[in-house]
Amino acid sequence: MSGDHSHSEDQVDGGSRFNDSHKHKDKYKEKEHKHKDHKKDKERDKSKHGNSDHKDSSDKKHRDKEKMKHKDGSTDKYKDKHKEKRKEEKMKSFDGKVKKEKENGFASPHVKSEPEDDIYHSPKHEKSLKRERDDDNDSEFKPKKIKTEIKTENDKRAKKRKPDEDTKSKKTKNKKGEVADGKKKAKKEPEEKWKWWEEERYTDGSKWKFLEHKGPVFAPPYEPLPSNVKFYYDGKHMKLSPGAEEVATFFAKMLDHEYTTKDIFRKNFFKDWRKEMTAEEKAKLTDLKKCDFSEMSDYFKAQSEARKAMTKDEKLKIKAENERLLQEYGFCIMDNHKERIANFRIEPPGLFRGRGDHPKMGMLKRRIRPQDIIINCSKDSEHPKPPPGTKWKEVRHDNKVTWLVSWTENIQGSIKYIMLNPSSRIKGEKDWQKYETARRLKKCVDRIRNQYREDWKSKEMRIRQRAVALYFIDKLALRAGNEKEEGETADTVGCCSLRVEHIKLYPENDGQEYVVEFDFLGKDSIRYYNKVPVEKRVFKNLQLFMENKEPDDDLFDRLNTSVLNKHLQELMDGLTAKVFRTYNASITLQQQLKELTSGEDNVPAKILSYNRANRAVAILCNHQRAPPKTFEKSMQNLQTKIDAKRGQLSDAKRDLKSAKADAKIRRDEKSKKTVETKKKAVQRIEEQLMKLEVQATDREENKQIALGTSKLNYLDPRISVAWCKKWGIPVEKIYNKTQREKFAWAIDMAEDDYEF
DNA sequence: ATAAGCGACTCAGAAATCTCTTG
DNA sequence: TCAAGAGATTTCTGAGTCGCTTA
Numbered sequence: 001m002s003g004d005h006s007h008s009e010d011q012v013d014g015g016s017r018f019n020d021s022h023k024h025k026d027k028y029k030e031k032e033h034k035h036k037d038h039k040k041d042k043e044r045d046k047s048k049h050g051n052s053d054h055k056d057s058s059d060k061k062h063r064d065k066e067k068m069k070h071k072d073g074s075t076d077k078y079k080d081k082h083k084e085k086r087k088e089e090k091m092k093s094f095d096g097k098v099k100k101e102k103e104n105g106f107a108s109p110h111v112k113s114e115p116e117d118d119i120y121h122s123p124k125h126e127k128s129l130k131r132e133r134d135d136d137n138d139s140e141f142k143p144k145k146i147k148t149e150i151k152t153e154n155d156k157r158a159k160k161r162k163p164d165e166d167t168k169s170k171k172t173k174n175k176k177g178e179v180a181d182g183k184k185k186a187k188k189e190p191e192e193k194w195k196w197w198e199e200e201r202y203t204d205g206s207k208w209k210f211l212e213h214k215g216p217v218f219a220p221p222y223e224p225l226p227s228n229v230k231f232y233y234d235g236k237h238m239k240l241s242p243g244a245e246e247v248a249t250f251f252a253k254m255l256d257h258e259y260t261t262k263d264i265f266r267k268n269f270f271k272d273w274r275k276e277m278t279a280e281e282k283a284k285l286t287d288l289k290k291c292d293f294s295e296m297s298d299y300f301k302a303q304s305e306a307r308k309a310m311t312k313d314e315k316l317k318i319k320a321e322n323e324r325l326l327q328e329y330g331f332c333i334m335d336n337h338k339e340r341i342a343n344f345r346i347e348p349p350g351l352f353r354g355r356g357d358h359p360k361m362g363m364l365k366r367r368i369r370p371q372d373i374i375i376n377c378s379k380d381s382e383h384p385k386p387p388p389g390t391k392w393k394e395v396r397h398d399n400k401v402t403w404l405v406s407w408t409e410n411i412q413g414s415i416k417y418i419m420l421n422p423s424s425r426i427k428g429e430k431d432w433q434k435y436e437t438a439r440r441l442k443k444c445v446d447r448i449r450n451q452y453r454e455d456w457k458s459k460e461m462r463i464r465q466r467a468v469a470l471y472f473i474d475k476l477a478l479r480a481g482n483e484k485e486e487g488e489t490a491d492t493v494g495c496c497s498l499r500v501e502h503i504k505l506y507p508e509n510d511g512q513e514y515v516v517e518f519d520f521l522g523k524d525s526i527r528y529y530n531k532v533p534v535e536k537r538v539f540k541n542l543q544l545f546m547e548n549k550e551p552d553d554d555l556f557d558r559l560n561t562s563v564l565n566k567h568l569q570e571l572m573d574g575l576t577a578k579v580f581r582t583y584n585a586s587i588t589l590q591q592q593l594k595e596l597t598s599g600e601d602n603v604p605a606k607i608l609s610y611n612r613a614n615r616a617v618a619i620l621c622n623h624q625r626a627p628p629k630t631f632e633k634s635m636q637n638l639q640t641k642i643d644a645k646r647g648q649l650s651d652a653k654r655d656l657k658s659a660k661a662d663a664k665i666r667r668d669e670k671s672k673k674t675v676e677t678k679k680k681a682v683q684r685i686e687e688q689l690m691k692l693e694v695q696a697t698d699r700e701e702n703k704q705i706a707l708g709t710s711k712l713n714y715l716d717p718r719i720s721v722a723w724c725k726k727w728g729i730p731v732e733k734i735y736n737k738t739q740r741e742k743f744a745w746a747i748d749m750a751e752d753d754y755e756f
Numbered sequence: 757a758t759a760a761g762c763g764a765c766t767c768a769g770a771a772a773t774c775t776c777t778t779g
Numbered sequence: 780t781c782a783a784g785a786g787a788t789t790t791c792t793g794a795g796t797c798g799c800t801t802a
Contacts, residue, residue, distance in 0.1 A: 342790095343790080343791075343792085345790095345791090347791080347792065352793090353770095353792085353793080354793070354794090355768090355769080355770095355793065355794070358793090401763085401764065401765090402764080402765080403764075403765090406763095406764090409792095411793095412793090413762095414762090414763090414793095415762085415763060415764075416792085417763095417764075417765080419764095419765080427766095430765085430766085431766095434766090479795070479796075480795085480796060480797080481795095481796095482795075482796065482797080484794095484795095485761095489794080490794090492794085492795090494795080494796090522795095523767080523768070523794060523795055524767095524768055524769065524793080524794060524795085525794095526768085526769085561796075561797075562759095562797080562798090565796090565797070565798090576796075576797065576798095577796080577797090578766085578767095578795095578796060578797085623768080623769085624769085625769065625770085626769080626770080628785095628786090630784090630785070630786090633785090634785065634786080637785085706768085706769065708768090708769085709767070709768060709769075712767085712768095713766070713767055713768085714767090736787075736788065737788085738788070738789075
């Protein structure tokens with residue numbers, strides 16, 4: 001619900017979406033909501049310059065066509081159009097492809113290299129120059145001697161950049177300077193961080209030229225239970241075969257979890273468990289209800305207690321061992337640089353935990369063995385060795401992909417990968433590119449919005465559907481909504497897969513006209529609930545789409561994500577449905593920051609504003625979390641603290657008063673000084689109190705909203721960095737260490753005047 | 757030619773673990 | 780001073796998106 005949608009109170013704070021949480025008692029909140037609501041509107045209208053009118057006009061004008069119904073655009077037409085489009089596409093794709101690649105190739109780095117690169121919003125992509133470089137650059141890039149240069153900056157790519165660097169050197173230097181003179185550097189910045197964002201990118205579709213790694217770390221082998229830990233069936237002790245026992249322990253470990261109470265989970269588990277049993281066991285164990293896992297469960301609990309109770313030394317030992325593993329397996333060498341791997345451990349066997357009503361929950365996730373593993377690395381690298389006596393399934397050398405290791409998982413038959421950490425060049429470049437695409441959307445979003453408004457009146461049903469869907473995606477930040485195989489996954493939907501049962505239409509609701517109520521399960525079975533007033537034409541179209549349909553029929557029966565994305569691709573190079581989410585999220589953050597941040601505020605208050613801006617985005621994107629179990633208690637604790645602080649404050653004030661009185665009488669230096677001290681004390685306490693109160697507000701507002709996802713995946717980090725610089729907030733207050741690593745590129749390049 | 761399915765990658769919240777605070 | 784517990788961070792792996800290939 002970006003801006004315009006939410007005019008009703010409850011909708012705004014997601015009160016409707018997030019059940020009870022926000023009470024809106026405080027003014028901040030209201031303010032926030034308002035902002036949220038109107039901001040977008042404003043912005044859109046503003047930017048649209050002049051099309052603000054089209055709502056009305058469009059509504060009034062072409063009412064005529066409203067009548068057409070489903071049958072409309074005959075299939076023939078449909079197809080013809082399609083064909084045409086196809087052709088176009090093909091033509092495009094010839095030169096188009098090349099173009100695209102190139103553009104991606106340097107999209108921003110190039111900008112950087114321009115002398116005025118200080119201005120990041122600078123007109124981008126003056127391609128030609130760069131392009132040449134990219135091209136020759138490629139040919140030039142050879143695997144080379146890897147070992148030595150983990151730290152090097154002087155591979156060829158870097159060298160290339162040198163000239164440019166000079167122009168910008170002051171900036172770079174400053175940056176380094178800051179880091180350098182902090183003690184930090186000595187501590188843990190032994191070498192300069194590699195600034196991949198100052199280098200050229202590949203433009204030939206390859207992801208790397210050299211890749212070397214040690215392969216995955218396998219799950220530890222199963223350790224049979226000690227003989228005193230018994231399993232009972234129907235009250236009688238029964239010794240399980242190792243295979244059956246292992247699977248039993250998976251269940252035992254989850255005994256306290258709600259999963260094990262669910263029928264589907266139990267059914268799936270039991271079925272798969274039986275497959276691991278010996279014939280004897282199979283014959284005997286026929287009813288899960290008669291299985292008693294409690295001793296196993298207790299045993300594991302005891303173990304975890306024991307782990308907690310370990311001595312410091314033991315803990316250190318484990319830590320050291322983990323560190324060793326990390327050092328050995330946690331890094332790879334990609335194109336002359338040592339890079340962190342995200343998940344170098346293979347997923348251990350266990351019971352599948354789907355989200356929501358997943359039909360496969362409880363199934364056995366089998367153990368992955370070396371012969372299941374595909375290794376990807378350079379030909380000329382030292383290949384990872386499989387454990388003694390085993391073989392990899394395959395070793396390949398595909399530099400068109402980014403993964404190091406893959407295997408096929410047995411529940412859904414999907415492929416799992418080991419890839420690099422978000423701080424790596426390969427992830428970072430992509431991330432950066434994502435935001436650049438969103439910024440390109442910013443430039444043409446008005447045009448696109450106008451177009452879909454026009455399309456609401458189209459003769460063709462499929463175009464109307466496409467236009468309405470796009471409106472939802474844009475306005476509500478819905479996901480695209482691919483179709484899913486029924487029965488294979490939980491029943492969740494996105495925009496294109498919405499069904500009639502997921503929306504309700506209210507010609508009039510709470511004093512608003514044309515209200516649409518959404519209620520469906522989205523990704524991860526998170527409920528999306530929202531009541532939104534929409535434009536009349538949209539409303540009418542929805543009525544049309546719903547005519548003569550059953551609740552479980554598709555709302556947009558002539559639309560799917562591939563059709564939609566093809567259309568979007570025509571509107572803008574690289575545009576897909578998800579770009580709207582990124583764009584709307586980032587632009588909302590930027591606007592909110594502008595509106596909420598007040599120069600007079602102190603640092604904690606500014607950070608509260610930041611969090612609120614972040615929160616607005618999280619609400620827009622429907623990022624929810626289960627309220628922490630300890631939420632109420634922790635709120636109470638905070639309140640207690642606040643009360644205590646208030647007490648302290650009034651004491652301090654009293655002290656101050658008497659000190660003042662004292663000073664008046666005495667008129668000596670000493671008592672004056674006391675007054676000063678007391679004054680300071682009062683001030684300090686006031687500040688502390690304020691901080692606590694801010695904290696309380698923040699926490700309350702955040703009860704069931706998850707900020708992390710948007711922060712990590714949707715918000716252009718340069719917006720945040722610029723905000724920090726503008727207001728003198730240390731970036732550490734906004735991004736923790738990991739986040740700073742991921743966003744190093746943004747931290748390095750964004751200045752305080754960065755505009756998304 | 758089209759739909760289905762595959763592959764590769766991003767994004768998602770919960771759970772596990774670590775760290776810091778506080779009583 | 781230290782243990783507990785809260786809060787922050789990290790890990791984990793499931794669930795999407797989207798382009799491409801194949802039947």
